Amino acid sequence: MSVPSPWFDPDDDRMSRAAWSRMTEPDDLGAARLVTRYGAGPALGLVLSGGDRTVGVEDRWRARVAGLDPRRDLATLDRFRGRLIVPGDPEWPSLLDSLGERRPFCLWARGAARLSDAARRAAAIVGARASTEYGEHTARELAFGCAERGISVVSGAAYGIDAAAHLGALACGGPTVAVLACGVDRPYPRGNVDLIERIADEGLVVSEVPPGSAPTRNRFVHRNRLIAALAAATVIVEAGWRSGASITAKEADALGRCLGAVPGPVTSAASAGCHRLLRDGAICVTTAAEVAELVDPIGSAAVQQPPLVRALHDDLPEVDLRVLDALPLRQPRPSTSLAAVAGLDLPTLAASLGRLELLGLAVRTPRGWRRSPTSG
């Protein structure tokens, strides 16, 4: 069965990605693989021409092929002075590519800020909707301090901690990015419409689902991977024992991003999730300065590293010099990531780290390894 598609042009990557965004639900790995293999346009052509499983076309997409017309969605976006951001655009943040097959097809965006700029130095500050005054106060303070330091605040525009984080950034005139689980033309939750409109004016509101889309449970779950991916560090301010914020925390951790958690009274159920994260290795965060430490790019270590170091360690074996070069000065890096940077297998890396530790040049921390402060 083939559907007539007057708008369809296999060479129009942007239009095709808009169509994929409409046709699929977030995190559809089958769709991602098809688009990766053939390109968004040709892959869409396979679906429109009635292709079947033998070419990788899934039945679940067919239900949305009938009325499919991305021109309508783009026109809606236009009415809201929005824009579609797709991979390859100068505004596309390369951080999203770290999602691999889970990378969104595109982002529907409204707002004055440039997404790639905002993501260059960003902290995700998220937490429970059922927050306390303490949590909201802390989220606001941390976000304000981030904005003061030129760090964008990414969050989900939900009630509670998310809203407090956006407000804190806005209060300082800093850029803030709201990642929605619904269309950018229909802000949710309704009680935060004014806040979201203000973010669309002064910051950026983005979503991977097209205009008009309702926020479903599934979309909320997968939205969290975008929040984690867009920021160098994710900080959880308050979270119950089972909480949406803990999904964002897991995503951040899985992506190798820094994960911080704000402590609170042990008597507060709203902090139970944060304390669990702290027990699982998240970094204890109490001030905006500590958030900034998590955000500062790993590469900044190289800038601060005095040129003398290499000379001082001339008699180290070559492999240890490579590991030393790969060790960040400040923000610790996990072994797996170090192995990748140094281009070594884990046992070789581990042996080298052991030697460097003995020499006082490497320091093991809860979040991985870094150079010893005295090594430079």
Added chain:
Amino acid sequence: MSVPSPWFDPDDDRMSRAAWSRMTEPDDLGAARLVTRYGAGPALGLVLSGGDRTVGVEDRWRARVAGLDPRRDLATLDRFRGRLIVPGDPEWPSLLDSLGERRPFCLWARGAARLSDAARRAAAIVGARASTEYGEHTARELAFGCAERGISVVSGAAYGIDAAAHLGALACGGPTVAVLACGVDRPYPRGNVDLIERIADEGLVVSEVPPGSAPTRNRFVHRNRLIAALAAATVIVEAGWRSGASITAKEADALGRCLGAVPGPVTSAASAGCHRLLRDGAICVTTAAEVAELVDPIGSAAVQQPPLVRALHDDLPEVDLRVLDALPLRQPRPSTSLAAVAGLDLPTLAASLGRLELLGLAVRTPRGWRRSPTSG
């Protein structure tokens, strides 16, 4: 210059240790070395007979030789129904031996509890004198829960967190040990006299300084090493940024004991020290059950370890089997300690841990390494 000493008997180790305790200040390494080399009695003989630096006798001890008569101190102790506990006594807790040269000569003790029993499964719960109601409430709850689980609570009988911890344990009828920086016959602080007398009735009050001694700053500082040494885990409940509790924390860490810190509001100065400890790798503790996890002896891992494990990993190299055997099942162990247990140098250990990590048999945690839950 020789002083007549009618009480002196070089073969009386107990009396000689009482004399050393009176003659020196805590943590006198010179005295410890002399006693280790010659034994307490003969070393004391060297001092009494006017020995000099050539035999290791330090001038600083002479000031107290003149009136030295340990029989008086022992008589005072007797009046308080106390006893002197010395190394070699069945009641001497072997945990204190991990202090090495910093081990006290003896402990002056009052109370019904047996020190070796109390120390067998103990948690030190300590913190700020300038505590908040939140901190005191939490200390009481944790101590009560420890007592419920048969875990002794060791603390310093100070105002604030220490007192709350002792009270929590007493409320549950559990054993609690107060380690004083002054003589056990002159409780300090005065406001806690009733509490300390109650501990002397139902638990145990100990000190390394003889009866009548005043609590000096120096004695407070070194007293903290005894608190840390007597417990398998130290938990800091509230502590300011610079705090005596952080000395106890450092001692616990240096002794390879588990270190926990209780989080609190980031807005509370009384929790700032705890949050710093959490950032430095202390384990976040929020419940008595979590304290118990820290206390449960490392050896308990072996008990829970199914006998199949070794068979399953028969084809591992011998060195990896040794490391696997040394890995605790629950409570992580730092590399330096693992190297000691497995009898390997750090690089060899690190390489082996790398292989075991790759195989999914070892897990790196903020506090060191443990077996993977799936490895058994």
